[in-house]
Amino acid sequence: MRDDIFTKRRNVNLVFSSILIILTVGSISITQYDVLKGFASIGKALIWGMANFYPDPNSMRIVPEVLPKLLETVLMSIAATTVAAVFALLLSIAGSKTTRINSLFSMFCRGIASLFRNIPLVAWAMVLMLAFSQSPLTGYLALFFGSLGFLTRAFMETIDEVGNNSIEALHATGANYSHIVFQAVLPACMPQMISWLLFMIETNIRDATLVGVLTGTGIGFSFDLYYKQFDYHAASLVVMLIVITVILIEIVSNNIRRVIL
Structure with missing residues (x-):
């Protein structure tokens, strides 16, 4: 055998x-x-x-100009992710097999999650540029829609993994739908959901650089500008600042995960 x-x-x-x-x-x-x-x-x-591709003393002149762009990129990523998480939470509650209101609406929410999750972030940015041109709003919406699809799917799976014992116990006591969701499901799922949210923030800070190249905003635009001017030392400094920022965000995120999980 x-x-x-x-x-x-x-x-x-x-x-x-x-x-x-x-x-x-x-x-x-x-x-x-x-x-x-x-x-x-x-x-x-x-x-x-x-x-050629390394920061030199002369490239330090751009630091006062680049740091506000870097801060703009980080804040845009955090804002797009957190707002998307709120909508993703609502869609995941309605779409999860554990907390769904009805099967038809659950299928609709799962379809929205699959559609948004399978459209690449670059495609979102290019499509949205047709409506909003190159602007911070375009970058924000691209990150928002990409995050919405991913987080909805992740939150649904998290809710589906919750054990049914507490839910059945609340059912037996005559608890209504809102009590089951807010007193049993969400408290059990919240640590994992926060972990997914932090992961998405890290990912969006990386992706926001590429979105900035397309939409002409943030730190991505600064890199594109210096690179096209053949100022490789300044471009490499921008890359180094992005890497340092992502590493710092990841360290903070890992510490938060260690506490909540």
Whole structure:
């Protein structure tokens, strides 16, 4: 019996590996990608980066100009994520199998979550630019819609994982829907939901840089501006400030998770 299980698992792995190899070779052939040239260019890119892409003393002149842009990006990410979390919480309560009002509305909420979650952030930014042009509002809405889809799905799964014992106990005592949601479900789910919220804030601060390049706002626009001016030292300083900010946010986020979980 055990040998049959191992044989079946080995055959599945063999089939999967074969399909992966065929897809890889086929993609290389169709795109005419030169693998050897690609790997050889990595060394040249590293040499160029070490020779040109680093902050120098002259690049420090841009710090007073860049820091407000960096703060704008961080605040925009936090605002978009927290507002999206409020709407995501409402949709997840209505869409979860544990707390849903009816099956039809639950399917609608799950459909909204899947639709928003599967549209890339870059696509959101490009579509919204058609309506709002390049502006902070475009970047905010792109982060908001992307966060709404992800957080709704994450909150739904968190609510679905809640044990039914406390819910059944409240049902037995004659508790109504609001008592079950606010006294049993949400208190049990809140630590995990806060963890998802912090994770989304970290992700959005990273993604906001790319959104800023597209929408002409925030720290992303500053990087794009210096890079297109061939001021690589200033551009590298912008990248370094972004990395430091993300690391600091992650440290704070991890400490909060350690306390609440």
